Amino acid sequence: MGKYLLRRILQMIPVVLGATLLVYALVFALPGDPVKAMFGDKPVNEAVAAQIRAEYNLDKPFIIQYLLFLRNAFTLNFGNTFAGQPVIGEIARAFPVTIKLAVMAFCFEAIFGVVFGIISGLKKGKWYDSVILIVSLLLISVPTFVTGFAGQYFLGVQWSLIPVTVSSNTTFTEMLFPAMVLGSVSMAYIIRLTRSEISSNIAQDYVRTARAKGMSNGSVMMRHVLRNSLIPVVTYLGQDLGALMGGAMITEQIFNIHGVGFLTYQSILKGEGNLVVSIVTILLLVFVICNLIVDMLYAALDPRIRYE
Amino acid sequence: MKKKAFVIAAAVCAVATLMGGCGSSSSTNSASTDGGKMIITSYASEPQNPLIPGNTNETGGGKPGDLLFARLVSFDAKGNASNEVAESITPNDDATQYTIKLKDGWKFTDGTPVTAESFTKAWSYVANAKNAQKCSSFFSTIAGFDDLQKDGLKGTEQLSGLKVVDDKTFTVDMSQPDATFPIKVGYLAFAPLPESFYKDPKAFGQAPVGNGPYKFSKWDHNKEIDLVKNPDYKGNDVAKNDGITFKIYTSDTSAYADIQSGALDVMESVPASATKTFQKNPKVQAYNKAGSVSQTFTIPSSLEHFQTNTEEGQLRRQAISMAINRKQIVDKVLNGIGTPAKEFTSPLTPGYSDSIKGEENLEYNPTKAKELWAKAEAISKYDGQLTFAYNADGGAKPIYDAIVNQLKNNLGIDAATNPMPTFQEFRDAVTNRQIKGAFRTGWQPDYPSAENYLFQLYASAAADGKGSNDGDFKNADFDKLMDEAYAAKTTDEANKIYQQSQEILLQQLPAFPLYYSNAVGVAATSVKGFEMNWQNLPVYEELTK
Numbered sequence: 001m002g003k004y005l006l007r008r009i010l011q012m013i014p015v016v017l018g019a020t021l022l023v024y025a026l027v028f029a030l031p032g033d034p035v036k037a038m039f040g041d042k043p044v045n046e047a048v049a050a051q052i053r054a055e056y057n058l059d060k061p062f063i064i065q066y067l068l069f070l071r072n073a074f075t076l077n078f079g080n081t082f083a084g085q086p087v088i089g090e091i092a093r094a095f096p097v098t099i100k101l102a103v104m105a106f107c108f109e110a111i112f113g114v115v116f117g118i119i120s121g122l123k124k125g126k127w128y129d130s131v132i133l134i135v136s137l138l139l140i141s142v143p144t145f146v147t148g149f150a151g152q153y154f155l156g157v158q159w160s161l162i163p164v165t166v167s168s169n170t171t172f173t174e175m176l177f178p179a180m181v182l183g184s185v186s187m188a189y190i191i192r193l194t195r196s197e198i199s200s201n202i203a204q205d206y207v208r209t210a211r212a213k214g215m216s217n218g219s220v221m222m223r224h225v226l227r228n229s230l231i232p233v234v235t236y237l238g239q240d241l242g243a244l245m246g247g248a249m250i251t252e253q254i255f256n257i258h259g260v261g262f263l264t265y266q267s268i269l270k271g272e273g274n275l276v277v278s279i280v281t282i283l284l285l286v287f288v289i290c291n292l293i294v295d296m297l298y299a300a301l302d303p304r305i306r307y308e
Numbered sequence: 309m310k311k312k313a314f315v316i317a318a319a320v321c322a323v324a325t326l327m328g329g330c331g332s333s334s335s336t337n338s339a340s341t342d343g344g345k346m347i348i349t350s351y352a353s354e355p356q357n358p359l360i361p362g363n364t365n366e367t368g369g370g371k372p373g374d375l376l377f378a379r380l381v382s383f384d385a386k387g388n389a390s391n392e393v394a395e396s397i398t399p400n401d402d403a404t405q406y407t408i409k410l411k412d413g414w415k416f417t418d419g420t421p422v423t424a425e426s427f428t429k430a431w432s433y434v435a436n437a438k439n440a441q442k443c444s445s446f447f448s449t450i451a452g453f454d455d456l457q458k459d460g461l462k463g464t465e466q467l468s469g470l471k472v473v474d475d476k477t478f479t480v481d482m483s484q485p486d487a488t489f490p491i492k493v494g495y496l497a498f499a500p501l502p503e504s505f506y507k508d509p510k511a512f513g514q515a516p517v518g519n520g521p522y523k524f525s526k527w528d529h530n531k532e533i534d535l536v537k538n539p540d541y542k543g544n545d546v547a548k549n550d551g552i553t554f555k556i557y558t559s560d561t562s563a564y565a566d567i568q569s570g571a572l573d574v575m576e577s578v579p580a581s582a583t584k585t586f587q588k589n590p591k592v593q594a595y596n597k598a599g600s601v602s603q604t605f606t607i608p609s610s611l612e613h614f615q616t617n618t619e620e621g622q623l624r625r626q627a628i629s630m631a632i633n634r635k636q637i638v639d640k641v642l643n644g645i646g647t648p649a650k651e652f653t654s655p656l657t658p659g660y661s662d663s664i665k666g667e668e669n670l671e672y673n674p675t676k677a678k679e680l681w682a683k684a685e686a687i688s689k690y691d692g693q694l695t696f697a698y699n700a701d702g703g704a705k706p707i708y709d710a711i712v713n714q715l716k717n718n719l720g721i722d723a724a725t726n727p728m729p730t731f732q733e734f735r736d737a738v739t740n741r742q743i744k745g746a747f748r749t750g751w752q753p754d755y756p757s758a759e760n761y762l763f764q765l766y767a768s769a770a771a772d773g774k775g776s777n778d779g780d781f782k783n784a785d786f787d788k789l790m791d792e793a794y795a796a797k798t799t800d801e802a803n804k805i806y807q808q809s810q811e812i813l814l815q816q817l818p819a820f821p822l823y824y825s826n827a828v829g830v831a832a833t834s835v836k837g838f839e840m841n842w843q844n845l846p847v848y849e850e851l852t853k
Contacts, residue, residue: 030732031729031732031736032732032733032736033732036735036736037731037735038357038365040365042365042442042445042754043764043776044739045437045444045445045457047437047458048440048441048442048444050437051437051439082356083356084357084513085529093530094530156565157565157568157569160569164565164568164569165557165563165571168528168531168555252558253561253562254562255562256557256559256566258530258558263530270356
């Protein structure tokens with residue numbers, strides 16, 4: 001187990017290096033000169049532009065820029081944004097917000113997805129199974145910005161049931177509806193995934209054997225059906241947590257949430273290479289670690305899986 | 309093994325639940341009232357630069373900056389200038405030297421007095437290329453500017469054209485006559501700076517100290533900027549409220565939702581999705597009047613068949629201009645939040661006139677357009693395709709689709725749009741003169757003067773990359789009138805000359821004025837005194853609730 005973990009962690013190094021180089025190259029290849037853009041449609045003072053280019057190493061060739069970035073990143077110095085803010089500070093402000101939103105959305109989709117999935121899977125054909133199926137189909141087919149805008153307008157603006165947007169305090173009540181919107185599509189997928197797994201596992205031979213041995217219905221469900229059914233669900237959830245951490249650009253824009261998605265979008269628009277690459281590096285680590293945790297969880301759920 | 313794994317799984321779930329629970333510490337948020345004080349909340353975006361006046365060239369920083377710093381002159385809502393910190397600004401005979409006297413009693417919020425040096429040192433700092441201030445080119449007409457653009461500067465060198473006479477008086481030598489200088493000094497980049505700025509400009513940029521109607525209180529990055537009323541301010545725009553909180557939004561749609569629910573007081577734009585409905589929406593106060601932003605497109609002055617200095621080119625340009633139905637574009641495409649253009653400045657610019665000779669070239673007249681085009685064809689045949697470049701990220705697509713269709717229908721010529729993905733890419737192509745056709749241009753004035761539209765956009769001195777004359781229009785008669793206007797004794801006299809200079813522009817059409825973007829905005833229903841100024845911004849000092 002320890003060896004396996006070490007190997008996985010060592011594998012992260014080339015992945016992170018390769019990805020940062022790729023992203024840096026992509027930002028570098030973006031058309032347009034970010035320094036000229038800073039002047040808007042006003043005359044560019046070339047002497048000033050040269051000063052700014054020198055300050056952000058934008059006057060150097062691509063590979064030198066990248067190596068300078070790497071060298072600084074090792075000492076956790078990600079440089080400054082064009083606005084003169086330390087990049088690390090920008091990230092430190094945005095990530096807690098996104099983590100909060102992501103975890104809330106994650107809990108929402110995991111809990112409701114699995115619970116409704118189980119109910120639906122166990123009681124196939126009942127009226128509430130049909131209701132759950134129809135609602136989940138609806139959630140999958142409607143894009144989140146529709147759910148978001150419609151919910152904001154009717155529940156928030158018209159009927160004043162929920163806070164319309166999220167303030168800078170990002171309180172639980174304010175974040176609740178955006179988190180539900182964000183998690184709704186994944187929740188629907190999880191419902192359907194759990195339902196189909198449960199209903200197919202329930203008909204398996206080993207379930208019949210367990211019942212024949214006289215096991216109680218509850219322990220058959222817990223130890224055999226549920227555990228086997230949850231493996232694909234856990235895989236899905238693990239991937240999704242990584243994706244949620246990447247920020248939800250659309251949800252963040254609708255509800256005024258200053259998270260990672262919005263920060264990434266802004267920094268791409270401004271051509272802020274350092275900021276984009278720093279965010280992506282952190283996201284990459286989050287994603288790789290999420291995947292690792294998911295792989296570890298397999299062992300817990302399926303005794304046949306061993307890591308040596 | 310099995311047990312251990314379950315423990316891990318349980319721990320992961322527990323952590324997840326805990327983190328989710330972190331948010332539950334609910335605190336009621338009402339930024340609008342702060343201990344009985346009347347604080348107005350306004351829509352804003354995160355400033356793209358530190359809050360240093362000379363480095364602020366976009367609205368995110370410009371909005372708080374304008375309220376934090378009082379300049380020599382201030383502008384009323386209509387754009388008329390009056391002295392603020394200045395007691396008098398006196399030009400010599402040919403407008404090459406100004407003597408500026410300051411009023412007594414002005415103080416920065418740190419208690420230090422505003423002196424002649426507060427201005428001269430600040431202006432030199434911005435002009436000095438070493439300090440990399442984005443507004444440095446505003447100082448280019450002051451003597452000594454060129455010396456501060458060289459390599460090897462320390463950053464402390466002063467503009468040689470600025471001379472302090474005494475504590476309250478200084479003189480400004482211009483490198484060329486500049487009659488608009490007394491108006492220009494109302495622009496934010498000309499703000500005075502306290503002595504404390506030079507000790508640590510970086511810290512100052514995060515917590516500026518000014519002399520304006522408001523005092524800086526707090527900048528919570530990406531969240532809000534708080535300003536409170538400056539009790540010591542005795543200028544022209546004393547605030548009627550106790551402070552302004554600029555709330556930073558991720559999108560104008562979320563801000564609009566907040567205005568409707570009363571969680572936000574005022575915003576100076578309307579999301580595209582609401583342009584049709586906002587004036588009828590009972591949950592908001594709507595504002596929609598002609599503004600100062602002029603929207604145009606430019607055909608490079610040297611483009612073959614379209615040269616501004618040949619008869620053929622002028623005929624074609626006039627034909628194109630008359631083939632465009634500006635009113636229809638404003639009504640149908642913009643849902644009425646624009647005003648068809650009548651000349652090259654704007655209705656909010658002092659000296660505006662809708663009846664300058666040649667104005668008929670901006671009126672829709674398809675028959676005449678066809679005639680003129682046929683005349684041009686008789687001189688020399690043109691069978692190329694006229695393309696219209698614009699940036700696709702700014703919502704300009706329907707406008708240019710309409711223009712292209714109108715030209716095809718009314719002139720029978722081959723026209724097409726040439727969209728470019730981002731503003732950055734588009735501006736790059738424009739500044740590198742890579743566009744061989746028409747391209748979108750627009751102008752938001754820095755100070756309310758015809759000079760700011762005309763000289764900056766059409767004078768030879770601003771062509772070839774030295775300014776914003778992106779079409780490289782060069783006309784000796786026009787330049788001569790610009791010089792005369794610069795040397796004019798009074799603003800009225802200068803404005804007459806500017807109108808005269810527009811006759812040349814309306815004849816040769818280096819650019820095609822389309823419409824003026826309206827100043828549109830919304831305020832919560834509880835807000836009183838909601839008006840917008842010549843910069844298309846709310847008059848913040850007048851807002852109450």
